[in-house]
Amino acid sequence: MDSRTQEFLEEVQAGRQVETGDWMPDEYRSRLIKFIEMHGNSELMGVLPERDWILRAPTLQRKLALTAKIQDEVGHCQLIYRVVEDLGKPRAQCLDDLISGKSKFHNVFHYPTKSWGDVGVIAWLVDAAAIISQKALLKCSYAPYARVMKKVCWEESFHILHGRDTVLAMVTGTPEQFELVQEALNRWWEPLMHFHGTPIPAEEDPMFVWRIKSQANEDARQQFLEGYVPQILELGLTIPDPELRRADDGVWAYTEPDWDKLMAVVTGHGPASQERLDFRRLARAEVDWVSKVMLPEAA
Amino acid sequence: MIWEVFRRERKGQPFVHGGSFHAPDKAFADAYAREFYARRQESVALWIVPRDELTEIGGFPDEFDLKYRRVDGYSIKARLKEARERAGTLPG
Numbered sequence: 001m002d003s004r005t006q007e008f009l010e011e012v013q014a015g016r017q018v019e020t021g022d023w024m025p026d027e028y029r030s031r032l033i034k035f036i037e038m039h040g041n042s043e044l045m046g047v048l049p050e051r052d053w054i055l056r057a058p059t060l061q062r063k064l065a066l067t068a069k070i071q072d073e074v075g076h077c078q079l080i081y082r083v084v085e086d087l088g089k090p091r092a093q094c095l096d097d098l099i100s101g102k103s104k105f106h107n108v109f110h111y112p113t114k115s116w117g118d119v120g121v122i123a124w125l126v127d128a129a130a131i132i133s134q135k136a137l138l139k140c141s142y143a144p145y146a147r148v149m150k151k152v153c154w155e156e157s158f159h160i161l162h163g164r165d166t167v168l169a170m171v172t173g174t175p176e177q178f179e180l181v182q183e184a185l186n187r188w189w190e191p192l193m194h195f196h197g198t199p200i201p202a203e204e205d206p207m208f209v210w211r212i213k214s215q216a217n218e219d220a221r222q223q224f225l226e227g228y229v230p231q232i233l234e235l236g237l238t239i240p241d242p243e244l245r246r247a248d249d250g251v252w253a254y255t256e257p258d259w260d261k262l263m264a265v266v267t268g269h270g271p272a273s274q275e276r277l278d279f280r281r282l283a284r285a286e287v288d289w290v291s292k293v294m295l296p297e298a299a
Numbered sequence: 300m301i302w303e304v305f306r307r308e309r310k311g312q313p314f315v316h317g318g319s320f321h322a323p324d325k326a327f328a329d330a331y332a333r334e335f336y337a338r339r340q341e342s343v344a345l346w347i348v349p350r351d352e353l354t355e356i357g358g359f360p361d362e363f364d365l366k367y368r369r370v371d372g373y374s375i376k377a378r379l380k381e382a383r384e385r386a387g388t389l390p391g
Binding site: 021075078079082086091147148151154155294295296 | 319339
């Protein structure tokens with residue numbers, strides 16, 4: 001590592017916030033692009049499982065709320081891709097790399113949504129897991145990304161409430177409705193436990209070393225369990241992990257998730273990966289003419 | 300074409316940079332700004348400016364150490380003490 005890079009590293013570790021025009025090491029730039037691009041991809045792919053339920057939402061109110069959430073997520077994608085663009089990778093390139101499978105998107109968006117229960121569990125618990133990661137990004141060493149996260153977190157809090165409200169309506173409904181939530185929770189628990197990634201120690205995680213992330217993966221997962229397990233259990237739902245318990249020191253124990261499975265899912269081998277990518281390819285081809293009309297530089 | 304957005308969160312507050320977005324012209328930029336930055340009334344006003352129209356200036360070194368322009372250029376403690384001694388007003 002040359003002395004300029006070493007100095008930069010020490011500065012970000014001491015809390016420096018980097019701006020777009022500042023000099024930065026190539027490794028820092030490329031790690032930022034990869035991480036932020038995947039976040040943008042996930043916002044975009046994340047609306048597809050929910051989109052499936054716009055036409056099947058149980059009431060007009062729920063339909064409107066779900067569409068509002070989807071609009072938020074696509075808006076986040078726009079904001080986040082702008083951050084990537086200013087780091088040097090054009091949005092069109094991000095969209096191309098997404099559909100070619102060259103870049104990744106988050107594990108939770110590789111799964112199907114089988115019932116309205118899944119929609120509630122996603123908006124409540126997947127968004128809760130996401131907001132934990134995103135709140136930690138408010139302290140990201142790359143300031144333009146941290147600033148975008150402020151707006152994102154603010155909007156996500158509406159999603160969590162909308163999801164929790166949906167789940168509450170179902171668990172206070174008929175036994176069949178309660179069962180739909182329980183089944184959805186059973187399906188989503190493993191992806192939720194995968195969500196924050198392998199328990200790699202912070203000092204060995206390059207994303208932490210460069211202070212792109214400000215917390216270790218396991219800390220994020222523990223925060224999720226601490227915050228949400230009690231909220232799930234108080235509704236009379238069962239969490240499908242017999243090993244799950246809170247030790248006296250406050251640390252949650254759980255069954256070790258299958259990390260190879262996580263890797264397979266995010267590399268495009270999840271149950272809905274190819275279907276989602278196919279849909280994105282189709283959408284990209286179908287709206288190509290719009291880009292050409294709207295953005296002369298895309299023509 | 301990239302547009303920069305500045306938003307006023309509440310009346311009486313300054314405009315603060317909020318982010319940026321793509322739009323082909325002013326009419327679309329107006330619509331997108333409303334959708335992205337004000338659809339939940341989180342702003343009371345927006346400024347939108349094509350990025351190319353903005354000029355950023357930065358880097359302001361104090362090569363001649365012009366501290367006399369600032370409060371940290373004045374250390375009055377010792378002189379004040381002396382003045383009070385002379386005047387006989389030094390606190391107990």
